[in-house]
Amino acid sequence: HKNGLNPSKIKADVKDIVNIITPEQIGDLTNLFQLYHSGMNEFGTKLENLDAEFHTRLDYNPIHHMESRMKDVTSLYNKMNKKDISFTTDAIKKNIFDLAGIRVVTNYIDDIEAIESSLLKQDDVTLIRRKDYVNNPKESGYRSLHLILTVPVFQSDGPYEIPVEIQIRTVGMDMWASLEHKLKYKTNSNPELVKQYSNDLIGYAEELTQIEQNMQIIHKNIR
Ligand code: GTP
Numbered sequence: 207h208k209n210g211l212n213p214s215k216i217k218a219d220v221k222d223i224v225n226i227i228t229p230e231q232i233g234d235l236t237n238l239f240q241l242y243h244s245g246m247n248e249f250g251t252k253l254e255n256l257d258a259e260f261h262t263r264l265d266y267n268p269i270h271h272m273e274s275r276m277k278d279v280t281s282l283y284n285k286m287n288k289k290d291i292s293f294t295t296d297a298i299k300k301n302i303f304d305l306a307g308i309r310v311v312t313n314y315i316d317d318i319e320a321i322e323s324s325l326l327k328q329d330d331v332t333l334i335r336r337k338d339y340v341n342n343p344k345e346s347g348y349r350s351l352h353l354i355l356t357v358p359v360f361q362s363d364g365p366y367e368i369p370v371e372i373q374i375r376t377v378g379m380d381m382w383a384s385l386e387h388k389l390k391y392k393t394n395s396n397p398e399l400v401k402q403y404s405n406d407l408i409g410y411a412e413e414l415t416q417i418e419q420n421m422q423i424i425h426k427n428i429r
């Protein structure tokens with residue numbers, strides 16, 4: 207998960223995209239990105255360690271794979287504009303909780319809760335926001351557990367509490383979300399067909415839930 211941050215790219219992007227910005231502001235923003243990137247690494251390590259513990263104790267890995275990403279400057283800028291917030295480090299800290307994000311893809315449905323509770327038990331982790339689209343799917347059929355958690359990042363001048371968005375979902379939920387996302391952002395296709403497919407996908411989300419529940423039972427019984 208430790209894909210490095212490229213500070214010169216962030217500086218260049220900020221210069222290109224945001225109009226009125228001083229060298230000092232560019233420096234502050236780059237530091238902020240670095241800080242959030244470190245927060246993402248802290249959670250990446252926590253999650254890898256938890257998976258390793260499950261593997262050692264139970265000969266079983268709850269995590270299928272993980273993806274971490276920093277929001278790029280363009281989408282950050284667009285999000286701030288949409289919310290009508292000025293592009294400052296203070297405003298980002300107050301309003302943006304998905305600058306750093308980790309998607310945890312689990313093997314089974316119960317793993318979602320297992321990962322969540324293992325993280326929440328840790329003394330240095332604080333829950334800021336929780337959206338449970340697993341038990342309350344979106345109208346689209348989207349399922350996933352979204353958490354905003356903070357972790358202290360120790361810089362040379364002390365600790366900073368950094369929020370990271372952690373999305374936890376099963377392989378089935380992830381497969382569904384990837385296809386539905388592609389469908390949503392295909393602007394050049396026939397709207398009638400998109401409507402039909404969206405409708406089909408609502409049904410498939412339910413079928414996938416059934417299948418994943420049934421497969422989990424088999425997995426439990428043979429362990
Ligand atoms: P923003 O992050 O500002 O958009 O609002 P929010 O935090 O209220 O959003 P939410 O918790 O609904 O979800 C944010 C992320 O979840 C999105 O960036 C997507 O990755 C994912 N997501 C949410 N709803 C859907 C959906 O219907 N389909 C798919 N494929 N992904 C979704």
Ligand code: MG
Pocket residue numbers: 304371
């Ligand atoms: Mg969000």
